[in-house]
Each structure stands twice: as structure tokens, then as C-alpha cells.
Amino acid sequence: MNPDIDRLHPAVREARLAERLETLRSALAAVATPASLEPALVDRFRAHRRRERSLARPRLWWLPPLAMVVTVAFVSWMVRVPPALPVPEADPGSAAAPAPAGAQDAGPFLALKPLERIALEPRATVVATEFPRALLAQWGLPVSPERAGEPVRAEFLYSAQGEPLALRILN
Amino acid sequence: MPSLPMPPWNMQPELTLLARMRQGDEEAFVELYRRHKDAIFRFAMLRTGSAARAADVTQETFLHLMTRPGQYDPGRGSLAAWLCGVARNLARRECAGREDATDPGDLADDATLAQDLVEANGPVERLLADETAEQVRAAIASIAPHYRDVLILCELSELSYAEAAQVCGIDIGTVRSRLSRARAQLADRFSRMGLMHGPGRVKEAS
Numbered sequence: 001m002n003p004d005i006d007r008l009h010p011a012v013r014e015a016r017l018a019e020r021l022e023t024l025r026s027a028l029a030a031v032a033t034p035a036s037l038e039p040a041l042v043d044r045f046r047a048h049r050r051r052e053r054s055l056a057r058p059r060l061w062w063l064p065p066l067a068m069v070v071t072v073a074f075v076s077w078m079v080r081v082p083p084a085l086p087v088p089e090a091d092p093g094s095a096a097a098p099a100p101a102g103a104q105d106a107g108p109f110l111a112l113k114p115l116e117r118i119a120l121e122p123r124a125t126v127v128a129t130e131f132p133r134a135l136l137a138q139w140g141l142p143v144s145p146e147r148a149g150e151p152v153r154a155e156f157l158y159s160a161q162g163e164p165l166a167l168r169i170l171n
Numbered sequence: 172m173p174s175l176p177m178p179p180w181n182m183q184p185e186l187t188l189l190a191r192m193r194q195g196d197e198e199a200f201v202e203l204y205r206r207h208k209d210a211i212f213r214f215a216m217l218r219t220g221s222a223a224r225a226a227d228v229t230q231e232t233f234l235h236l237m238t239r240p241g242q243y244d245p246g247r248g249s250l251a252a253w254l255c256g257v258a259r260n261l262a263r264r265e266c267a268g269r270e271d272a273t274d275p276g277d278l279a280d281d282a283t284l285a286q287d288l289v290e291a292n293g294p295v296e297r298l299l300a301d302e303t304a305e306q307v308r309a310a311i312a313s314i315a316p317h318y319r320d321v322l323i324l325c326e327l328s329e330l331s332y333a334e335a336a337q338v339c340g341i342d343i344g345t346v347r348s349r350l351s352r353a354r355a356q357l358a359d360r361f362s363r364m365g366l367m368h369g370p371g372r373v374k375e376a377s
Contacts, residue, residue, distance in 0.1 A: 033212040
């Protein structure tokens, strides 16, 4: 042990120690962190947040493709199975012909206008008609060249303004 | 004079800042940084003996807070103590090579002058403008790391014994004994450096 220390009274030794430590404390109080650290850390914080957000994003990667598949499936179903068309009111004064025999067995109507447009029509009218089979090609329906000249019996759904809304082939 | 255990204080404002920071609030992070930066930098400077290394340790400490805030457990102590613990671990890593040779047992009876130890560790870097304060810092730097940590935490960083125990991962009894030995070593270093002589007449033991 240091003899100089041993010669000092413990209280004096403690007082000197405290005094020197206080000197250091005072000097340290004037020491400040370099100012360049804060902007550097803020930049790192922003980069860290960006990285966290980008890591969080792929968790829902399956959502957009799933939404697209569901939409396509729903639209396909809507096109293949159109909703029930509005039943035309029986209007004695109208030129609508009575439903021909065998109409109960006829297929569904093929929409020529958007379904929303048809659904909003207040006074739709069904009219039975006959036309050359070749006209079916205009609506994108398959027509056999051998039978192109044959007449086709069909029913048209007309709006009050006479606009064809839907078509149903009877034979 | 060793500081008494710090009284419990309301940690809610800091915990709120921490929660906001975890949600990405930049202002909360800056506020936490400004509250603790100087204490961490001074601790790191005393621990590493270099302003440049202290800046690195401070930056890494707050990066740790930024990226791993979940490691802080409010039930185990204050945020200040936890940050000191992180800084201490980083500083130990920085000084790993140099501290291998300073075993507490070897230094307990070591009569080598503090200046010799400091010079043996590399070129001396002057950190403080005040001559006496710089000598005191150099004397503290020459103490064995186990004792030095406790001395810096309790005497200069104003942490309670309990917080120093948390930082060092030891119990409070060990903190007390290490602090006592650190003060004895420091008094010895001061004496050898001529720092124990006050401005007036030194009262000697009979």
C-alpha cells in the first residue's frame, strides 16, 4: 500500500477524493455529445422505419391477386347466369304477342345491354319475332353456314322506347 | 461521496415516449436521445478514454434503442440504466483487447503509476480542458475495469447502487464492495500522481 496514503487521516483522504471527483464532474458537465450524431441518428431512424414498413408490406402480398381472382370469377358467373329479367306487365293495349307455345322450355334471355340498364327498365316488353339465323352472328353467337339462311324464332325484350334489351332463341 | 439510491420517479413520460418511438414517431426518438445522449457520451468517454470511440458507442447505443426497444424491461429499472448497460457492453467490446491485461487481482497490488498504464495502452488522448480533471480521468482510466465501471456509474453518472447493479449484472453488495476497492485504488493513484495534496496544509494521521 502507498505510505503517503496511510499517513493521511481517512477523513482527509475521503475529502480529497471527493474534491477531485467533483473537479472531474464539473469538467464533464461541459462535455457535450458531438452535434453530428443527432442528424445521423435521425437519418438512421427514418431508414429503419422505411425498412420496417417494406418488411410489413409483403405480409398481404396475396390480397391483390386474390381480389382479382374473385372479381374475375364473379363477373364470369354473372355473364353465364344472368339475373332473372323483370317480368313484363300484362298490357292489353300493347303490341306484345302472347308467349308462344313451348316458351316455358325456352332458354334464358341473352342480355344485349348491361344488366343494370335492363333492371332499371320500368316497362319492358317481350315481342316474339322471326329473323334470318345469320343475324345471330352480329351478337357473337355461333352460326352454322349450312343453316345461315334458315329463319329463327326468338323473343326480344324491348324497352319502352323500342330499344332491344335481351334476346331469347326459341328454336 | 457515493450517491444514495435514487428515489422512484414517474417513468410514465419516458415510457410514453418509448411507445411512440416504437410506433415510428421520430420526435419521440429525438426527445429520448436528447434526454440521455450526454450521460451516455460521458460514460462512454470515461469508459473508452477516447472521444471518437465514445461517439461511436453513443451512436450504437441509440441504434440499439431504435432497433431493439423491446429488450428494455421497465420492471427492471430505468431507461437511463438500461442505456448505460448497452453502452457498457459496447464499450467493453471496443476495449476488449486493451482490457485483457487489467485483471482486478493484478491491479489490486500493482504499484505502477497511472500514467505508465495509460501510456502502455496507447497514445494519450486529452479529453478535458481542465488539467486536474484530466489527471483525475486518467487515474480512473487506470483502475481495473470491474472497479472502474462501478466507480463511473455511481460517482460520475449518478446512478443508484441498484441501477449500477443492473448495469453490471451484479448484486448490490458486490457494487458496494467494488466501489470501496475502486475508491481505495483511486486514492492510491491520486497519491502517486500528487493529487492528494490539497491547496492548504494536509492533516496527517498521527
